[in-house]
Amino acid sequence: MCAAPATTSTCFTTFRLNESTFSIREEDIYGEHPLIYAKIFQDPPLLLLSDTGCGGHGLSPDIEITSLREYLETYPISSNSSLPLNPHGKLPYLIICTHCHYDHILGIPHFTTPGSNTTFLASSYDPSFITKSLPTHSLCHHLGIETPSYNVSYWADHFEKITYDSLSLNIQILHTPGHTPDELAWYDRTERHLYVGDTLYEVGPGPEPAPIMFPKEGDLIDYMQSLRTLKSFIAAQNEEYPSRPRVKIGCAHITSSVDAAEIVDEVQALFVYIIEGKVPIADSMKQRGEICDFYMEAKDAKFCVRVPRRLVDDARRFYHKHPALLSF
Numbered sequence: 075m076c077a078a079p080a081t082t083s084t085c086f087t088t089f090r091l092n093e094s095t096f097s098i099r100e101e102d103i104y105g106e107h108p109l110i111y112a113k114i115f116q117d118p119p120l121l122l123l124s125d126t127g128c129g130g131h132g133l134s135p136d137i138e139i140t141s142l143r144e145y146l147e148t149y150p151i152s153s154n155s156s157l158p159l160n161p162h163g164k165l166p167y168l169i170i171c172t173h174c175h176y177d178h179i180l181g182i183p184h185f186t187t188p189g190s191n192t193t194f195l196a197s198s199y200d201p202s203f204i205t206k207s208l209p210t211h212s213l214c215h216h217l218g219i220e221t222p223s224y225n226v227s228y229w230a231d232h233f234e235k236i237t238y239d240s241l242s243l244n245i246q247i248l249h250t251p252g253h254t255p256d257e258l259a260w261y262d263r264t265e266r267h268l269y270v271g272d273t274l275y276e277v278g279p280g281p282e283p284a285p286i287m288f289p290k291e292g293d294l295i296d297y298m299q300s301l302r303t304l305k306s307f308i309a310a311q312n313e314e315y316p317s318r319p320r321v322k323i324g325c326a327h328i329t330s331s332v333d334a335a336e337i338v339d340e341v342q343a344l345f346v347y348i349i350e351g352k353v354p355i356a357d358s359m360k361q362r363g364e365i366c367d368f369y370m371e372a373k374d375a376k377f378c379v380r381v382p383r384r385l386v387d388d389a390r391r392f393y394h395k396h397p398a399l400l401s402f
């Protein structure tokens with residue numbers, strides 16, 4: 075592919091997050107605006123991608139670049155010395171799938187064309203969530219769109235330190251089930267940045283607040299445990315290297331770089347209040363056959379939540395029996 079002029083229209087915008095990593099925001103017809111992260115390695119030569127976005131589905135034909143791969147390989151990025159992130163596609167790809175929802179995997183087909191050198195990594199917590207019923211679990215079936223086909227070749231274990239070509243990437247995987255069983259977080263030890271997918275994010279600046287969402291396959295008890303896991307992991311990193319910058323968090327929507335310990339604390343507190351029945355339901359709607367409630371403490375609240383009522387009821391029953399597990 076030839077380099078594209080900077081005037082080429084595209085549904086992606088990029089800014090540099092840190093020395094090695096870029097945050098790419100996609101405009102899409104679903105209103106998801108996913109944040110995709112691209113980290114460039116020199117040794118081994120590699121482009122690590124965190125998710126692939128919505129694949130340009132249904133966008134106006136006036137937009138010239140809707141393929142994430144074409145964008146990465148041809149579009150000049152001003153914060154990258156006006157070079158594409160992966161000129162001529164020279165770097166192989168390692169795609170970390172934070173989870174298999176459609177707005178994270180629809181860009182995958184561009185990376186599986188013949189001759190592509192792409193490795194797909196996913197959580198080993200419950201592989202069957204991805205290998206079985208992906209059209210349902212990805213929500214593609216619900217939306218009436220084709221489900222991408224891909225083979226995960228790197229099933230990463232909880233706390234696994236990942237390698238590529240037998241070389242350490244200084245990246246660690248954390249299993250964080252809750253939003254979905256396959257939800258994961260990955261920690262870049264070099265940049266001290268933790269990427270948490272859809273586990274949490276802020277409401278955002280848009281006219282409609284973006285809720286932390288749970289599909290019917292979610293689990294609030296697992297979610298609370300995953301927040302504990304994140305909290306203790308972040309605390310350990312901050313304590314181990316007190317002279318280094320505190321760990322930051324990047325999410326798959328809206329929030330790309332905030333203090334990790336603070337945001338996890340705030341989200342944990344909100345969910346404790348929800349489970350304790352201290353946050354009133356602001357509205358309810360039916361989604362995929364289940365009543366889903368919307369929680370937002372105030373108009374200017376930093377977070378809001380949309381969750382099937384059944385998941386909250388399950389969590390309330392569980393923590394009624396195990397109240398100590400709800401205190402952090």
Ligand SMILES: [Zn+2]
Nearest residue numbers: 173175253272
């Ligand atoms: Zn999701």
